[in-house]
Amino acid sequence: MTTPVLEIQNVSRSFGPVQVLHEIDFALHAGQVHALIGENGAGKSTTMKILAGYLQPSAGQVLLGGTPVQFASSQAAEDAGVIMIHQEFNLAQQLSVAENIFLGREIKRGLLLDHAAMHDQSRALLERLNCPIDPRAKISEISVPNRQMVEIAKALGRNARVLIMDEPTAVLTSRETDILLEQIDRLREQGTAILYTSHKLDEIAHIADYVTVLRDGHQVFADHAKGLSEDQMAETMVGRELSNLFPPLQTPQDETVLSVENLSVTGWVEDISFTLHKGEVLGIAGLVGSGRTEMMEGVVGLRHATGQVAINNKPLKSNSVLAARQAGMVYLTEDRKEKGLLLQKNLRENLTLLALDQLSGLFINKADEERALDTAIADFDIRAGDREMNAGNLSGGNQQKLLLAKTMLAEPDIVIIDEPTRGIDIGTKQQIYEFINQLAASGKSVIVISSEMSEVIGLSNRVIVMASGRVAGELTGDDINEGTIVRLAMGMTQNKATAA
Amino acid sequence: MTDTTTTAPQAQKRKLNFHLLGPLFALIALIILGACLNSNFLSYGNVTNVLARSAFIGIIAVGMTFVITSGGIDLSVGSMAAFIAGVMILSMNSLIPIMGVGVPVIIMGMLIAAISGFAAGWLNGFLIAKVRIEAFIVTLGTMGIYRSLVTWLADGGTLSLSFDLRGIYRPVYYDGIFGISWPIIVFAAVAIIGEITMRHTRFGRHCSAIGANQQVAVYSAIKVNRVRIATYALLGVLVGLATIMYVPRLGSASGSTGVLWELEAIAAVIIGGTALKGGTGRVWGTVIGVLILSLIDNILNLASIVSPYLNGTIQGVIVILAVVLQREKKTAD
Numbered sequence: 100m101t102t103p104v105l106e107i108q109n110v111s112r113s114f115g116p117v118q119v120l121h122e123i124d125f126a127l128h129a130g131q132v133h134a135l136i137g138e139n140g141a142g143k144s145t146t147m148k149i150l151a152g153y154l155q156p157s158a159g160q161v162l163l164g165g166t167p168v169q170f171a172s173s174q175a176a177e178d179a180g181v182i183m184i185h186q187e188f189n190l191a192q193q194l195s196v197a198e199n200i201f202l203g204r205e206i207k208r209g210l211l212l213d214h215a216a217m218h219d220q221s222r223a224l225l226e227r228l229n230c231p232i233d234p235r236a237k238i239s240e241i242s243v244p245n246r247q248m249v250e251i252a253k254a255l256g257r258n259a260r261v262l263i264m265d266e267p268t269a270v271l272t273s274r275e276t277d278i279l280l281e282q283i284d285r286l287r288e289q290g291t292a293i294l295y296t297s298h299k300l301d302e303i304a305h306i307a308d309y310v311t312v313l314r315d316g317h318q319v320f321a322d323h324a325k326g327l328s329e330d331q332m333a334e335t336m337v338g339r340e341l342s343n344l345f346p347p348l349q350t351p352q353d354e355t356v357l358s359v360e361n362l363s364v365t366g367w368v369e370d371i372s373f374t375l376h377k378g379e380v381l382g383i384a385g386l387v388g389s390g391r392t393e394m395m396e397g398v399v400g401l402r403h404a405t406g407q408v409a410i411n412n413k414p415l416k417s418n419s420v421l422a423a424r425q426a427g428m429v430y431l432t433e434d435r436k437e438k439g440l441l442l443q444k445n446l447r448e449n450l451t452l453l454a455l456d457q458l459s460g461l462f463i464n465k466a467d468e469e470r471a472l473d474t475a476i477a478d479f480d481i482r483a484g485d486r487e488m489n490a491g492n493l494s495g496g497n498q499q500k501l502l503l504a505k506t507m508l509a510e511p512d513i514v515i516i517d518e519p520t521r522g523i524d525i526g527t528k529q530q531i532y533e534f535i536n537q538l539a540a541s542g543k544s545v546i547v548i549s550s551e552m553s554e555v556i557g558l559s560n561r562v563i564v565m566a567s568g569r570v571a572g573e574l575t576g577d578d579i580n581e582g583t584i585v586r587l588a589m590g591m592t593q594n595k596a597t598a599a
Numbered sequence: 600m601t602d603t604t605t606t607a608p609q610a611q612k613r614k615l616n617f618h619l620l621g622p623l624f625a626l627i628a629l630i631i632l633g634a635c636l637n638s639n640f641l642s643y644g645n646v647t648n649v650l651a652r653s654a655f656i657g658i659i660a661v662g663m664t665f666v667i668t669s670g671g672i673d674l675s676v677g678s679m680a681a682f683i684a685g686v687m688i689l690s691m692n693s694l695i696p697i698m699g700v701g702v703p704v705i706i707m708g709m710l711i712a713a714i715s716g717f718a719a720g721w722l723n724g725f726l727i728a729k730v731r732i733e734a735f736i737v738t739l740g741t742m743g744i745y746r747s748l749v750t751w752l753a754d755g756g757t758l759s760l761s762f763d764l765r766g767i768y769r770p771v772y773y774d775g776i777f778g779i780s781w782p783i784i785v786f787a788a789v790a791i792i793g794e795i796t797m798r799h800t801r802f803g804r805h806c807s808a809i810g811a812n813q814q815v816a817v818y819s820a821i822k823v824n825r826v827r828i829a830t831y832a833l834l835g836v837l838v839g840l841a842t843i844m845y846v847p848r849l850g851s852a853s854g855s856t857g858v859l860w861e862l863e864a865i866a867a868v869i870i871g872g873t874a875l876k877g878g879t880g881r882v883w884g885t886v887i888g889v890l891i892l893s894l895i896d897n898i899l900n901l902a903s904i905v906s907p908y909l910n911g912t913i914q915g916v917i918v919i920l921a922v923v924l925q926r927e928k929k930t931a932d
Contacts, residue, residue: 401817401818420817420818420820421820421822423820424820430818432818437812437814437815438814438815438817438818439815439818440815441808441811441812441815441878442812443811443878443879444807444808444811444878448804448807448808452804452808452815452816452819452821453819453820455801455804455805456801459800459801461800462795462799462800463799463800463801463804465799505819
């Protein structure tokens, strides 16, 4: 076999005391597409970042063309022809396509930029990709898949030998995905080595020559893609037993507290209907981009939505967060740093922001606020060195607890929690699971949106799986398992998914 | 959550915070400097004069504190003051034939000033929050509009309040109680109410939340647009109030009334420690900022060491210094 272009040998990586990668070992060959798959948090991003020079391995080595290398930075990796394309593009919106392609290595004639040369070369690069974009168009004017093409053209312009693509299709429609896959095929024929990640297993089956599966930081599978079915991939990805991380489920009551009918959020979700019962934990599963968050933001009035939402059989005024909160329904965002907490403000002001009307008449009652903070610190085990510290200086887990405390201070009956444990250590996770369970036990109703399959399964009485902005299926009892959820999320019908 | 190792409420250690108290020290230093340079500096006459003249900018700057705290800016306040003064004078003059010369006309004039201020401020807020045009652009536009409108109303000259009314209105600027003139009393009242509103009401808390991160405010069920419009409307009303205090001083308005007031008001807010990008607001700091700016002017006029023409230079240096000194150390990531 030929020498691999890029190889990763026995690479481990730790962040502080936490080891996130254990002896990963695979090779990328010229003219091959290598798929790297695994659940969220399995270590895909870390692996890619090590290959592309953003991170250094704690142990093991990276080999470039058979010789060990240490990329000091992503810049060094790019100079060596190893280029990573991020999910969020690195393009200057207000610059033209050509200006972006040549950003940082502009062609000059004397002191001035040689626009003609850059346009011609950009056009040639884009033609190689069979992508007819005008090099003079601004990035903000072109479509998302075309931006992806510009990223690829930019990489090719830097003589990419290895292209690392982080979920390139997460933001694309299926038609756009097809176009991208064609382009990847073309790149493969031209001899580029490609590392490709995606949650969409049909794409992997279609495009990959070789598949490596990561699970909890371990490499659990590495072989040719030929003959590997989507089902086998899914099983290898998730094949993990649930530990005692989750408290025993509570039994929900029959009473319906929330009913959503024909809810649509333009561009995201269409015609969603579901109900929520008293004391129930309803899990919402689905791929990132399937519209889970957008649906719930539509339900609570954070996003413009059409359709009917009723709480305790009373219709809810649409598109008003305040009305939802007054009716006892609150939404806890997945983005605690940008949408959940005021990072430059202290704990007290963060805690009471949502429930401020309960703590104030004409004036805010500071003593009540302080008492609320005492209670929150005790009840939610928020570990802050100093009461006056800013929320931004708390650890991720404590920020999440503060956000939970803030939400619960509004005394809601219906709590919608989006990604309750994203980026949180296992100990805090367990505390949060316990807390969600207690909420249900006390007669509140909870909706948990999560990308972590095990979380949805371990916590929920019932699970709704979303795919491409629609409800792909609703599961109860024994049907709630990883295989069925994955199949539904990948777009199989419910009959097929549960029968398999 | 079972863990019992909770953080004990710590004794409130109040370290002397130089970032916070810097403006206050600067003010004290200025007062000492002034007193050393001129024995008249601390005289009743001079102090009253400085405070009364600070009142107009001061009243406006308190309103500006709310606007800036919630992440906005208003460049139109100087022009707005001139425009309101013009409208107020014209309407009072034209009310004389109907209502006769007397206090009711003055009261009507004051009402009109307050209402025009509210309307002008609300319009700014509406365009910024609802139509989603940047605050800088909107208020740059209305700054030009109000300035040109008052020049047009005055036909390029000066609008003068009827001489009969001036005698009745004059005391609003020149008189007072217990030897404190009305502008000072009104400024003090506005400052105190402003400080309480900023620190102890939901409105104040919502302003700083919106300025700190508008997304978080939206997700915390705060009516962001309503609060933002309210800050501009409040500022408009305060500009109206400042104009009510200002008109009896000269009894006239022209195209050059209130020129550069917006910059002085914004400078005072910034000197006082309110962040220009929003999120933290200190009304008491703004009051100190206003006083610092007027004291510099006053000291330069009293002491003949530096030419009073360099007033703007010194004020400019102070604004820049204030921001540099108050720049907080970047929190460790």
